[in-house]
Amino acid sequence: MTENNKKENKAEEEPKVSKGNEEELQKKYMEYQMIEQQVKSTQEQLEKFEQQLQELDGVKTALTDIKNSKEGTETLVPLSSGIFIFANLANTKKCKVNVGAGVCVEKSIEDTKALLEKQQNEIEKYREQVTQHLTMFSEHLQKAEKDMETLIKGIKNV
Numbered sequence: 223m224t225e226n227n228k229k230e231n232k233a234e235e236e237p238k239v240s241k242g243n244e245e246e247l248q249k250k251y252m253e254y255q256m257i258e259q260q261v262k263s264t265q266e267q268l269e270k271f272e273q274q275l276q277e278l279d280g281v282k283t284a285l286t287d288i289k290n291s292k293e294g295t296e297t298l299v300p301l302s303s304g305i306f307i308f309a310n311l312a313n314t315k316k317c318k319v320n321v322g323a324g325v326c327v328e329k330s331i332e333d334t335k336a337l338l339e340k341q342q343n344e345i346e347k348y349r350e351q352v353t354q355h356l357t358m359f360s361e362h363l364q365k366a367e368k369d370m371e372t373l374i375k376g377i378k379n380v
Contacts, residue, residue: 254366271349
């Protein structure tokens with residue numbers, strides 16, 4: 223087989239690729255990657271919301287436990303992750319709440335729990351909005367994936 227025949231046979235074996243299709247596929251792939259990153263970021267946001275909601279639930283439970291305790295009851299107070307100190311409850315009816323700028327105000331346990339519930343409701347509202355965004359991003363991701371598959375089939379058939 224001559225060198226020219228080898229080149230001709232090789233050209234027949236390899237599919238002809240449209241430069242326009244390749245460029246379109248590259249654009250779709252970049253779009254896909256961007257949407258995929260948005261999906262991951264949105265999922266991380268949702269995980270943070272879940273953590274915040276669980277933390278608020280824990281605080282509400284702790285406040286209920288304190289309210290139901292007697293003054294002078296010995297308890298453990300967390301200083302850091304996994305580090306606690308023994309303390310006696312001096313007041314089981316009120317607590318201090320940071321309202322910002324380093325300012326703390328005294329509130330009843332019930333008022334504090336109401337404040338926490340309000341925060342939970344706000345987080346749940348944001349979580350709903352972010353969930354809607356995640357659904358939208360997921361739909362765009364599926365569409366981009368289908369578009370890429372179509373372009374790949376088109377490139378292979380050229």
